[in-house]
Amino acid sequence: MSQNIINARVTFRNSPIHVLEQFTIKDIENAYEQFINHSDLDECVIIQTCNRIELFGKSHQYDLEKIKKTWASITGLEVEVFNENVEFEENQEAIHHLLKLTSGLDSMVIGEEQILGQIKNSITSARKTKASGQHLNTLFDKAIRIGTRIRNSSGIGKGGISVGSMAVKLAEENIDELKTKKVLLIGTGEVSTLVAKSLQRRGYAFDVTSRTIGRSITFCETMGGRPVKFEEVLTGFNNYDVLFVATTAPYFLVTHERLTKAMSNNKKGMMILDLSNPRTVDEKVATIGGVKLMNLDQIAEMVEKNMNARLNKVKSIENIINEEVSVLEASMKRLEAEPLVKDVFKNIESLREKELQKALQMLDEKDEKKIKIIEELTKAVVESIVSTPMNNIRKASEQGNPDIVELAGKLFDYKKQKKAD
Ligand SMILES: NC(=O)c1ccc[n+]([C@@H]2O[C@H](COP(=O)([O-])OP(=O)(O)OC[C@H]3O[C@@H](n4cnc5c(N)ncnc54)[C@H](OP(=O)(O)O)[C@@H]3O)[C@@H](O)[C@H]2O)c1
Structure with missing residues (x-):
């Protein structure tokens, strides 16, 4: 291939959450400009989710060192950190990886739906900023179609396993008589929806809070739960035994100071599940007596234990992907003419x-x-x-x-x- 398709990525597979979050790209539009101008890439697409930060690029002659350097300058990290955490693939392997992404095979919860929507959003935004062009647009459009087809024909996403349900299971395994505990859900986005669904299904009562009470009320009308005011919650964590936190807040909502105050109120124990990336619970709270903090790393372990049914389908999906890779690769090469x-x-x-x-x-x-x-x-x-x-x-x-x-x-x-x- 005289044009190369490349993929550079940091994911939950090789980096724990506290490392992964450091690679987060805050200003995507600026990052596109930097990668195009300084990494010898003439097209690129960034995929960024709670479990991965990935760069797909197209280049006649790419230079991996330049890519790492640019990424380092965008994030303020040292280039050396990239050597330990970045996986790199090109052409056939990069295309293969994209198909694993769209079909849900590379997800922490195999077959989960969210990644497909996130990839669609990524290519839409790359198109809008003109960071992607004919090659990556075609590649992503085709990979999304193939991924959707694989999901529909294999039923890989069926069976009620999600980040939300695994978080609830984790709470169940770590807390005696969860039904008697006061549970709070912070956030009203996609992940909170998954948590709420699971809490509802298992018959747990819970409160819901979000920056605007209106959002919480609307959320609770469809997902269940009782809406509570955000300000009241931030100063009243002592009212709760279990917190599920799933927001995109760029700072800690559950701080050491707030939790110390809450725990000093004769509280015996509290479990906090931070599903956010970057994290929105300060890890220092784990040092407070009685506080048990868990994050996406522990949820990944729980997912692994519950994946048997889906894992049985992986082999046949891998076979379909292998066939599709050569077809897709041929279309990419054909594009050059x-x-x-x-x-x-x-x-x-x-x-x-x-x-x-x-x-x-x-x-x-x-x-x-x-x-x-x-x-x-x-x-x-x-x-x-x-x-x-x-x-x-x-x-x-x-x-x-x-x-x-x-x-x-x-x-x-x-x-x-x-x-x-
Ligand atoms: N989507 C996934 O597949 C997935 C899986 C695992 C983990 N995660 C992680 O989970 C977190 C939430 O993801 P999501 O997909 O649910 O996001 P989302 O649908 O965009 O929802 C984001 C939530 O965060 C709240 N929020 C944003 N900024 C805030 C702030 N400054 N203070 C308080 N609340 C704030 C929003 O509230 P408003 O309505 O007030 O804006 C909203 O409820 C993210 O950190 C993500 O990385 C996502």
């Missing part, structure tokens, strides 16, 4: 049109029927001469022969244009 083929067809069409008009003028032909016959003749001649070489150029590209495509470019005097959508 498309601008040239398009250009040749366009030039020949304009030549044909010009010569046709000249001939019709010389003949002074007015008969529409005859004009149509002559026009069709010119089209047929052009088609029969050009089709075979153009298809062969496409085939050469598909089979990974960039030299032939390059030679054809020279023969047809084709000037490469920059990124086209």
Whole structure:
């Protein structure tokens, strides 16, 4: 492939939550600009979720060191940290990884739905900022379609396992008589919905809070729970025994100071499950007597224990992915010939049109029927001469022969244009 598809990633698989969160990119738009300008990438897409920060890129000649350096400068981290945490793949392996992502195979909760929506959002935002172009747009569109098809045909997402249900299970395993405890859910987003669903299903009562009481009320109308005011909660953690925290707040909501105060109120114990990344519970609260703090790392362990049914489907999905990778790779390679083929067809069409008009003028032909016959003749001649070489150029590209495509470019005097959508 003369154009390379690359993937550089830090995920929950090789980095615990306190390391992973350091790689978070805060200003995605600026990051796109930095990667395009300083990493020899001419297209890129960033996927950022609670479990992963990933960069997909397209480049004729990429430089991994430049990618790490740029990422380091965006996050303020040392380049060395990237050597320990970043996984890197190119071409076939990068495409394979993207298909694992869209089909849910690389998720912490295998088959979970959220990642597909997050990938759709990523490519939409890359398109909007023009960070992605023809190659990555095509790759992502196809990978999303394939992932959706795999999910539907395999039923991998069925069975009620989610980050939310695993968090509730973790609470059940660590707290005696959870039904008698006061439970609070902080956040009203996607993850909170999953937690609330699970609490409801298992018959637990819970309070819900969010920055605006209106959001909490609406949430509780559909998901159950009792809405409570945010300000009251922040100063009254002592009223609760279990906290589920799932917000995107860029700072700690459950601070050491607030918790120390709460625990000094004759409280025996409290369990806090922080599902956020970056975390919104200060890890120092774990040092307060009676406080048990858990985060996505422990949820990942719980997921692993509960994955048997889904794991049985993984092998057959892997087989489908392996077949799809070669088809997808061939389409990517074929794309490289498309601008040239398009250009040749366009030039020949304009030549044909010009010569046709000249001939019709010389003949002074007015008969529409005859004009149509002559026009069709010119089209047929052009088609029969050009089709075979153009298809062969496409085939050469598909089979990974960039030299032939390059030679054809020279023969047809084709000037490469920059990124086209
Ligand atoms: N989506 C997943 O698959 C997944 C899985 C595991 C963990 N996580 C992590 O879980 C957390 C929540 O994710 P999500 O998908 O549920 O996000 P989401 O749907 O965007 O919801 C975000 C929630 O955070 C609240 N929030 C934002 N800024 C806040 C602030 N400054 N103070 C208080 N509340 C604030 C929002 O409240 P408002 O309505 O007031 O804005 C909203 O309730 C994230 O850290 C994410 O990384 C996500």
